[in-house]
Amino acid sequence: GNSVTQMEGPVTLSEEAFLTINCTYTATGYPSLFWYVQYPGEGLQLLLKATKADDKGSNKGFEATYRKETTSFHLEKGSVQVSDSAVYFCALSRYTGTASKLTFGTGTRLQVTL
Amino acid sequence: NAGVTQTPKFQVLKTGQSMTLQCAQDMNHEYMSWYRQDPGMGLRLIHYSVGAGITDQGEVPNGYNVSRSTTEDFPLRLLSAAPSQTSVYFCASSYRAQGAIEAFFGQGTRLTVV
Numbered sequence: 001g002n003s004v005t006q007m008e009g010p011v012t013l014s015e016e017a018f019l020t021i022n023c024t025y026t027a028t029g030y031p032s033l034f035w036y037v038q039y040p041g042e043g044l045q046l047l048l049k050a051t052k053a054d055d056k057g058s059n060k061g062f063e064a065t066y067r068k069e070t071t072s073f074h075l076e077k078g079s080v081q082v083s084d085s086a087v088y089f090c091a092l093s094r095y096t097g098t099a100s101k102l103t104f105g106t107g108t109r110l111q112v113t114l
Numbered sequence: 115n116a117g118v119t120q121t122p123k124f125q126v127l128k129t130g131q132s133m134t135l136q137c138a139q140d141m142n143h144e145y146m147s148w149y150r151q152d153p154g155m156g157l158r159l160i161h162y163s164v165g166a167g168i169t170d171q172g173e174v175p176n177g178y179n180v181s182r183s184t185t186e187d188f189p190l191r192l193l194s195a196a197p198s199q200t201s202v203y204f205c206a207s208s209y210r211a212q213g214a215i216e217a218f219f220g221q222g223t224r225l226t227v228v
Contacts, residue, residue, distance in 0.1 A: 042221055
């Protein structure tokens, strides 16, 4: 079946540091890949997505590239801010003809300090 | 611009009680889903629906019922609450765009079963 593996957190960084959160996946066929962000006390929000190999998703300074050869979709940001503190979820979906369900990783908590 | 609305936000139940978590969306999406979020386990799919009158089980359906009589509403019923159902529950509404499913989440219901 489909699965997503994320690096365990928490990740603690100083403001303006470089961020990488690793994500690898297992799926048959050609899934779509996503990063969702969850701020404290809120639901999940879509951060970025990529629908095919070599696509790069980007939003709010975050980027991730769909690498089929390594089955990875690592999240990066060049300079994090305190406001980026949140839990980040990697996810995949694969349309089966009748439904398309999301499979999530366990989430990585990011804490950014001054 | 409501999006996905979940009620209640917080609930405490006694073991054996029943209740219904409400979810409504105003985006006319076909797909709706219920997830539970537990520490270290990410989000796990409970039940989902691909349209009014059509529902199916997800990864962890036991102890929960759903129905979808309208496009807008997708309530989740706990038949006889157990402490193992203490969790944060998220409803999502989804649509397919450019071959990928894009999900919008409610703010969650934090349920405690004592």
